[in-house]
Amino acid sequence: MGYKLDNWEKTNKLIRKYKLKNFVAVIDMVNLIKDIAEKLNHHPNLFIKNYNELEIEIYTHDSNEITQKDYELADEIEKLFQ
Numbered sequence: 082m083g084y085k086l087d088n089w090e091k092t093n094k095l096i097r098k099y100k101l102k103n104f105v106a107v108i109d110m111v112n113l114i115k116d117i118a119e120k121l122n123h124h125p126n127l128f129i130k131n132y133n134e135l136e137i138e139i140y141t142h143d144s145n146e147i148t149q150k151d152y153e154l155a156d157e158i159e160k161l162f163q
Contacts, residue, residue, distance in 0.1 A: 086155055094140040095155045104132040117157045123150045
């Protein structure tokens with residue numbers, strides 16, 4: 082786990098926007114992210130925009146900042162898009 086995550090915006094949250102082929106591809110990706118989030122017991126905010134855009138927002142809600150758990154989740158999500 083390198084946590085390079087160059088394509089993620091970093092503030093007090095990790096934010097990544099993906100443009101996918103269509104609405105079905107977005108929903109499929111949400112379902113894959115759901116599986117990862119359940120496995121790690123750490124859940125991102127997911128936003129579907131237009132019909133083919135997915136925005137992912139990850140941060141530790143309790144502390145309102147980025148923690149190790151956030152980097153681990155983002156790293157696993159990033160692997161889905163490789």
